[in-house]
Amino acid sequence: MAPHFIDRRLNPKGKSLGNRQRFLRRAKGQIRDAVQKSMKKRKVGDFDKGQKINISSKSTEEPRFRFSRQGGERDFVHPGNKEFMEGDEIKKPRQGAGGRGKKASESGEDEDDFTFTLTQDEVLDIFFEDLELPNLVKTSLKELTTTSWKRAGLTTEGSPTNLNLMRTMRNAFGRRLALKRPSNEEVSALKERLFELENIAQPTEKQRAERIDVVQQLEDLEAKRKWIPYIDPIDVRFNTYEQYPVPVSRAVMFCLMDVSGSMGEREKDLAKRFFMLLHLFLKRRYERLDVVFIRHTHEAQEVDEDTFFYSRQSGGTIVSTAIEEMLKVWKDRYAPEEWNIYVAQASDGYTQSGDAARCVELLNSDVMPFSQYYAYIEILDEREMEVFADEDQGAELWRAYRTVHRDWPNFATKRIARPQDIFPVFRELFSKDLEAVKK
Numbered sequence: 001m002a003p004h005f006i007d008r009r010l011n012p013k014g015k016s017l018g019n020r021q022r023f024l025r026r027a028k029g030q031i032r033d034a035v036q037k038s039m040k041k042r043k044v045g046d047f048d049k050g051q052k053i054n055i056s057s058k059s060t061e062e063p064r065f066r067f068s069r070q071g072g073e074r075d076f077v078h079p080g081n082k083e084f085m086e087g088d089e090i091k092k093p094r095q096g097a098g099g100r101g102k103k104a105s106e107s108g109e110d111e112d113d114f115t116f117t118l119t120q121d122e123v124l125d126i127f128f129e130d131l132e133l134p135n136l137v138k139t140s141l142k143e144l145t146t147t148s149w150k151r152a153g154l155t156t157e158g159s160p161t162n163l164n165l166m167r168t169m170r171n172a173f174g175r176r177l178a179l180k181r182p183s184n185e186e187v188s189a190l191k192e193r194l195f196e197l198e199n200i201a202q203p204t205e206k207q208r209a210e211r212i213d214v215v216q217q218l219e220d221l222e223a224k225r226k227w228i229p230y231i232d233p234i235d236v237r238f239n240t241y242e243q244y245p246v247p248v249s250r251a252v253m254f255c256l257m258d259v260s261g262s263m264g265e266r267e268k269d270l271a272k273r274f275f276m277l278l279h280l281f282l283k284r285r286y287e288r289l290d291v292v293f294i295r296h297t298h299e300a301q302e303v304d305e306d307t308f309f310y311s312r313q314s315g316g317t318i319v320s321t322a323i324e325e326m327l328k329v330w331k332d333r334y335a336p337e338e339w340n341i342y343v344a345q346a347s348d349g350y351t352q353s354g355d356a357a358r359c360v361e362l363l364n365s366d367v368m369p370f371s372q373y374y375a376y377i378e379i380l381d382e383r384e385m386e387v388f389a390d391e392d393q394g395a396e397l398w399r400a401y402r403t404v405h406r407d408w409p410n411f412a413t414k415r416i417a418r419p420q421d422i423f424p425v426f427r428e429l430f431s432k433d434l435e436a437v438k439k
Contacts, residue, residue: 158238271346356400
């Protein structure tokens with residue numbers, strides 16, 4: 001008979017882990033939609049943390065047996081009633097009545113939303129699922145930062161190999177000094193005097209009395225030395241160590257995006273997913289990671305994240321202004337010899353005629369020689385993806401960037417129309433890690 005294993009591990013709330021996993025599978029569709037909606041509101045740097053999710057309580061219902069209302073006879077015993085008489089008609093409850101305590105249901109139906117918290121790993125699993133990343137890459141992105149050990153003070157317990165001799169002897173000396181433990185010099189002096197008194201052939205009464213006194217003093221000193229030991233267990237100190245993340249180095253991630261009228265909500269949502277994935281990749285490899293958001297139309301400016309994704313702006317499109325603004329910020333705050341520089345650019349591919357040549361000039365002379373990686377994605381709709389199946393075909397900006405891609409191995413260009421199209425941009429980034437794992 002084949003063995004049957006039951007997983008009875010508990011999650012942090014003391015609930016059954018197996019039950020939680022079954023619930024997540026049953027309500028997977030609604031949970032996925034709730035997570036994807038929340039992605040639009042969350043910060044790029046915070047999306048991989050745990051979060052609270054609200055779903056309809058219908059998803060939490062389980063099968064159960066009920067009495068049929070269409071047949072049979074049933075007798076009911078109701079509690080006391082002072083409002084209705086037999087034959088009175090009861091009005092149908094209004095829509096939205098009940099639920100949510102004092103607040104009505106947002107959906108207009110008489111039901112409460114069900115709220116629960118997803119862990120960091122569960123949020124990442126749902127995010128990765130939509131991007132269709134290979135399992136090996138998912139594991140790489142979710143791995144913990146490498147750690148090392150550093151001194152973390154002293155402790156009264158530990159391994160003999162970690163004994164701090166200097167601090168132990170210092171504590172012992174202070175304790176002996178405070179309790180006035182007899183020193184070796186005092187004991188030696190009394191012993192020498194006792195030896196002299198014992199060598200007198202015919203001692204006087206005074207010398208005999210002194211001898212008795214010296215013997216008594218020696219006994220007292222030896223007794224005191226016994227209950228005040230030279231080293232006591234309370235004096236012993238051990239070095240203690242704790243783990244800390246290894247600071248690989250510092251990195252800055254520049255996010256460049258066209259925010260002209262041609263970039264709608266769909267395009268911005270795909271761009272945000274792209275930035276999130278790159279941020280997650282870099283966050284696992286650098287202890288300190290700064291993010292700089294630069295948006296542009298016919299002019300560019302550094303903005304905060306909310307303005308970057310959700311503020312609309314009218315005007316033409318000149319891509320080179322974003323690169324020039326990035327170089328200004330770069331030179332003011334992020335010296336290449338101190339920072340690893342990554343650039344992520346998202347656009348629909350349109351720019352002013354002749355501006356693509358200016359972009360290539362800036363990239364070749366000022367950006368690519370000092371950046372670790374530059375990733376450009378062009379966001380199209382699915383029909384345009386079919387038209388531009390050949391990667392050498394496209395708008396002026398795309399063709400210009402393809403020349404940079406051929407000259408610089410750390411420059412990547414990709415077209416995307418769906419979330420699952422994003423991963424090929426990171427294939428080169430992950431290639432070194434994948435080769436290391438295979439070896």
